[in-house]
Amino acid sequence: MRAAVFHAPGTVVLEDRPIPAVGPGDLLIRVQAASVCGTDLRIFNYGHFKLAPGAHRVQGHETAGEIVATGDEVTGYAVGDRVSVTPNVGCGRCPMCLRGLNNMCPDYEAFGVSLDGGFAEYLLVPAFAVQRGNVFHLPAGLDYTQAALVEPFSCCLRGVRSVGIGPQDDVLVVGAGPIGAFTVMLARLAGARRIIVANRSRGRLAQLAGYGADTLIEVGDRDLVEAVKAETGGRGVDVAITAASSAQVQADAVQLLATHGRLNFFAGLSGRGGPPTVAIDTNRVHYQGLTLTGTTGSSNADYADALQIVGQGRVDLSGLLTRTFSVEDIHEAFAYAASGAGMKAGIAFGTDPSARAADLEQAGVPA
Ligand SMILES: [Zn+2]
Ligand SMILES: [Zn+2]
The missing domain is CATH 3.90.180.10 (Medium-chain alcohol dehydrogenases, catalytic domain)
Structure with a gap:
């Protein structure tokens, strides 16, 4: 073979x-x-x-x-x-x-x-x-191609579950790759009020509208926090999920949450010599009552649920x-x-x- x-x-x-x-x-x-x-x-x-x-x-x-x-x-x-x-x-x-x-x-x-x-x-x-x-x-009826994709989808289900999205939530997904797309689908399924996707470049961004994103932000040279604040009338978002491997994005995500916002660090950081340490504004976490979560992979239980959703x-x-x-x-x-x-x-x-x-x-x- x-x-x-x-x-x-x-x-x-x-x-x-x-x-x-x-x-x-x-x-x-x-x-x-x-x-x-x-x-x-x-x-x-x-x-x-x-x-x-x-x-x-x-x-x-x-x-x-x-x-x-x-x-x-x-x-x-x-x-x-x-x-x-x-x-x-x-x-x-x-x-x-x-x-x-x-x-x-x-x-x-x-x-x-x-x-x-x-x-x-x-x-x-x-x-x-x-x-x-x-x-x-x-x-029955689930084709093999989709079945193979259920694995990464189940990891996104775990990430979304960690921040508990509901109909009252404005959700930001940073990163317009496959993980961003799966996360948008799940946020839509959870009934999010509004889904914003931010990405450094235009590239994959346009495709995300087809999966349920309401607002697309091409960050480019703009400041991510400013861009999200501008889109939300200064309020920020209830939920943010970082699906881009960037230390700056992780630090920014803490700044753009609304009061009692929830954040999932989905993407890890890597690099030769080990991942960088990221400075975050812990006073914002404290005074705004923020919840920060990290998830990696999915459990077999998450997978079973994801398989059912797709199936x-x-x-x-x-x-x-x-x-x-x-x-x-x-x-x-x-x-x-x-x-x-x-x-x-x-x-x-x-x-x-x-x-x-x-x-x-x-x-x-x-x-
Ligand atoms: Zn994988
Ligand atoms: Zn064990």
Whole structure:
């Protein structure tokens, strides 16, 4: 099978690998849709603390497909089932896992990081990930493309939940990439009174109107705080979500909240030598009664809810996949995802079914 494999920072190699062997508790999935995440790009550029130097890893964690083999001890899943897989597998025992927060487990394993991921024709889900509930049956009628996109969407659901949006809220989303778009959809679904999207450049901004944004602010050289204050008659916004990796945006976001405003730091900061420390106006937090939250990833419970929202057709994620690349063109796919030219990049395999059947037979998977 073909797989896009991380070798070292800056090096991802298209390999021809054997189809993984299926153990008694494992599932083997034929990947039908996969999409590129900012995390994939970060691993490609900088590596990952869970990846020892020299370790090779199949990248990708936004993925959906069809089960083609199940181990003898597997129950609840069958060959032919349409499924998606959540990336972070918790240890199952720590205080975070016991609260259902597998995304906060300090001893997590993750597809595309410490386990081989979805940028391959076949994805092996090891027994412990099956048992921890990381494999989800897709709602009938939900296509694989949207199913792969549910993962980042579920992370946005977690972010939105942390600030509790309602019909009385003016909401600001900073950043007009896929995360900004998903967040706008969720704010709309939550009944926000008004949704403002601010972005440094025009680029992706115009697309956000189609997902429910009321007001688009091209920040350019303007001051973000001034621009938002001007739009809100000086009041500021009830909720702000930062979906742009910028220290300045994080500091500004504290300044543009209305009294009792809530802020979610969705995007993290990165950089060689470690992320910067950001100075924020804590007196504003104190005297205006602000709430600051941070979220990362999503729990399996968030994911289940997100899958239901998408499966019921309450939002349509498919427009966010703006270009699909063959796995052979993984470098182009990464460059496209990093360029900000479109939204999400998809990875496709496109092997003809008879070749796949031969591959599987060779791997000892019964047809
Ligand atoms: Zn992702
Ligand atoms: Zn744990």
